[in-house]
Amino acid sequence: MPGIEFLLDALTPLNLLLAVFGVVAGTIIGALPGLTATMAVAVLVPFTFGMKPDSALIAMGAIYTGAIYGGAYSAVLLNTPGTPSAIATTFDGYPMARRGDGDLAITLACLASVVGGLVGAAFLLMLAPPLARFALAFGPVEYFWLAVFGLTLIASLSEGSVLRGLIGGCIGLLLGTIGVAEVGGDIRYVGEFKALLGGLDVVAALIGLYCVPVLIDMVATPDPHLKLTQQVAGFRLKEATRIAWRSRLNLARSSVIGTVVGILPGAGGSIASLVSYSEARRVAKHPERFGTGEPDGVLATESSNNATVGGGFIPTLVLGIPGTPPDAVILGALLVQGIRTGPTLFSDQSQIVYTFIYGLIIATILMLPIGLVIGRYAFKSIVAIPKAVLVPSVALLTIIGSYAVHNNLHEVQQMVALGVFGWVAGRLGFTASPIVLGLILGTIAESGFVRGYLIGEARGQPAAEFFTRPLSMAIIAFIVLSLCYPLLMRRLRAKGGAR
Amino acid sequence: MTEAPRRDVRGILGAAVAIAAGALAWYHAKEFSAMGSVFPRTVAAAMMIFAIVYIVVSVLRPSASAAPSRGSAWRRVALVAVLAAWSVLLEKVGFLATSIVCFTAILVIANYDRWTPRSAATYAVAGAAVVGGLYAVFRFMLQVPLPEGLLL
Numbered sequence: 001m002p003g004i005e006f007l008l009d010a011l012t013p014l015n016l017l018l019a020v021f022g023v024v025a026g027t028i029i030g031a032l033p034g035l036t037a038t039m040a041v042a043v044l045v046p047f048t049f050g051m052k053p054d055s056a057l058i059a060m061g062a063i064y065t066g067a068i069y070g071g072a073y074s075a076v077l078l079n080t081p082g083t084p085s086a087i088a089t090t091f092d093g094y095p096m097a098r099r100g101d102g103d104l105a106i107t108l109a110c111l112a113s114v115v116g117g118l119v120g121a122a123f124l125l126m127l128a129p130p131l132a133r134f135a136l137a138f139g140p141v142e143y144f145w146l147a148v149f150g151l152t153l154i155a156s157l158s159e160g161s162v163l164r165g166l167i168g169g170c171i172g173l174l175l176g177t178i179g180v181a182e183v184g185g186d187i188r189y190v191g192e193f194k195a196l197l198g199g200l201d202v203v204a205a206l207i208g209l210y211c212v213p214v215l216i217d218m219v220a221t222p223d224p225h226l227k228l229t230q231q232v233a234g235f236r237l238k239e240a241t242r243i244a245w246r247s248r249l250n251l252a253r254s255s256v257i258g259t260v261v262g263i264l265p266g267a268g269g270s271i272a273s274l275v276s277y278s279e280a281r282r283v284a285k286h287p288e289r290f291g292t293g294e295p296d297g298v299l300a301t302e303s304s305n306n307a308t309v310g311g312g313f314i315p316t317l318v319l320g321i322p323g324t325p326p327d328a329v330i331l332g333a334l335l336v337q338g339i340r341t342g343p344t345l346f347s348d349q350s351q352i353v354y355t356f357i358y359g360l361i362i363a364t365i366l367m368l369p370i371g372l373v374i375g376r377y378a379f380k381s382i383v384a385i386p387k388a389v390l391v392p393s394v395a396l397l398t399i400i401g402s403y404a405v406h407n408n409l410h411e412v413q414q415m416v417a418l419g420v421f422g423w424v425a426g427r428l429g430f431t432a433s434p435i436v437l438g439l440i441l442g443t444i445a446e447s448g449f450v451r452g453y454l455i456g457e458a459r460g461q462p463a464a465e466f467f468t469r470p471l472s473m474a475i476i477a478f479i480v481l482s483l484c485y486p487l488l489m490r491r492l493r494a495k496g497g498a499r
Numbered sequence: 500m501t502e503a504p505r506r507d508v509r510g511i512l513g514a515a516v517a518i519a520a521g522a523l524a525w526y527h528a529k530e531f532s533a534m535g536s537v538f539p540r541t542v543a544a545a546m547m548i549f550a551i552v553y554i555v556v557s558v559l560r561p562s563a564s565a566a567p568s569r570g571s572a573w574r575r576v577a578l579v580a581v582l583a584a585w586s587v588l589l590e591k592v593g594f595l596a597t598s599i600v601c602f603t604a605i606l607v608i609a610n611y612d613r614w615t616p617r618s619a620a621t622y623a624v625a626g627a628a629v630v631g632g633l634y635a636v637f638r639f640m641l642q643v644p645l646p647e648g649l650l651l
Contacts, residue, residue: 167549170517171520219571219577392606400637407643425513428516450534
């Protein structure tokens with residue numbers, strides 16, 4: 001194993017303490033709606049300036065991985081993704097909590113996060129330089145097709161009607177065009193509201209569209225928010241381990257997807273978890289169970305979003321190009337520490353890099369006991385708190401969370417407005433997930449499309465630019481497969497049944 | 500919970516709103532450059548087509564639709580009003596003062612149990628702990644410059 005001699009350096013009492021502190025702090029910050037992994041790292045990064053570079057990196061890596069996992073708590077218990085990476089966790093995590101399996105969902109999320117985190121870190125340890133070169137092969141056209149791949153998930157998120165899901169996706173795509181266009185600089189759909197020039201903030205939109213409708217419905221009836229199963233005992237770790245072992249292929253596939261998407265600069269955990277969810281559903285024996293509280297959905301999303309941590313560090317360390325937004329903050333901290341990232345980092349400063357990677361692996365392993373304990377406490381608290389206190393507490397979190405993203409009051413107002421819009425849309429049969437999907441992927445899709453088109457036009461073949469590049473063709477093949485596979489399977493099953 | 504097949508009036512209404520929104524988005528896109536308008540126009544057109552198809556399908560083939568959840572309308576409206584007031588007054592009045600008032604208002608809206616001196620005292624302590632705790636965490640630990648306004 002490369003750099004195994006540095007394992008002991010990672011196991012010093014100080015580094016272990018930093019790993020524990022990082023995971024605990026990251027998990028708690030990530031669990032608060034509105035506080036993203038980027039913010040968790042950014043807030044705590046000044047504390048690392050006085051440390052040795054390897055210890056500083058371990059602390060930041062632990063905070064980052066903890067925050068990505070922490071996002072699952074509010075996704076499962078409140079239907080509000082703590083971080084954008086946990087959007088897809090709400091699809092099955094919240095229905096599980098509603099039927100009384102919230103503790104199981106959290107334990108599954110913890111197990112999946114640990115597996116995903118370890119797979120991402122293993123790729124970072126073994127294959128960083130060649131994988132970083134792969135990231136450079138991704139151009140605007142590939143990003144466009146990747147976003148389209150994510151949008152194919154709309155079909156599976158459309159509760160009851162694919163058409164309603166498609167309309168919702170279009171609403172999200174249109175909402176994503178509000179503000180100054182990334183390419184061309186047009187000011188679109190802003191009207192007199194100058195505060196919208198920067199566009200709708202994704203985190204404020206997430207909180208509004210997912211959390212406010214839940215609050216509006218919570219106050220309407222005296223029913224308890226979540227059920228508690230009678231036979232709750234311990235962490236349900238045995239049951240969760242059994243489910244995770246049965247779904248080991250799903251876990252492995254989702255972790256690899258998470259790592260690969262994490263390597264692509266700008267893609268991040270939200271796309272990774274959406275693509276993994278889509279793939280898990282596509283190959284599942286019972287795809288119709290997805291969205292209704294299917295444990296495989298939670299396993300897929302949570303393993304892939306934590307795998308982006310290790311994946312994101314690959315281009316950050318090898319190329320100096322941050323794979324995800326928190327990586328950009330960490331890259332800045334590395335520059336403060338005097339570390340020059342680049343292809344020679346693994347040979348010139350191997351002690352720092354390998355100590356950090358082993359530290360990240362240790363922090364990920366520590367996430368299992370820490371995550372289980374915090375998760376159990378969080379679940380019990382949410383179940384035990386009377387509704388009269390829970391509703392205003394969550395409302396306060398939505399307000400403070402959407403404000404804290406950019407310290408901007410307009411984003412709080414956006415959050416409330418989108419929340420009411422989400423509730424009305426829900427009453428009309430249009431669920432939040434396709435809208436959010438369109439909002440998140442729209443910007444990437446448009447930017448990739450317009451840039452790809454301009455490059456193609458400069459070469460005199462705009463269409464060829466989209467359909468002749470090998471990587472594009474591979475993603476298009478996945479899109480076609482993703483769309484046709486359920487139909488194909490239905491036909492094959494029908495044929496088998498007829499026989 | 501699903502009902503027997505019947506015309507999805509709510510869905511049709513939503514689709515009609517989507518057609519209107521799509522038409523508006525298409526119309527306003529004429530103010531943008533060719534590069535800036537191609538994406539919103541494509542999406543607006545797609546949305547209108549999907550919505551028209553949805554209306555046609557819903558009218559021709561009624562299907563089982565989810566029954567909307569019931570509940571108190573005034574509590575819903577009151578909650579939205581408090582959230583809206585919270586988001587507007589935050590800057591002028593100050594985070595802490597607005598949050599104490601709005602937290603209390605939502606607590607009253609969400610409470611279905613009979614008020615007793617004991618429950619009132621418990622909720623007051625819990626509210627103070629939540630508002631004060633979150634204020635301290637964000638203001639002092641996370642260094643978020645929360646608005647101070649006229650009060651605090």
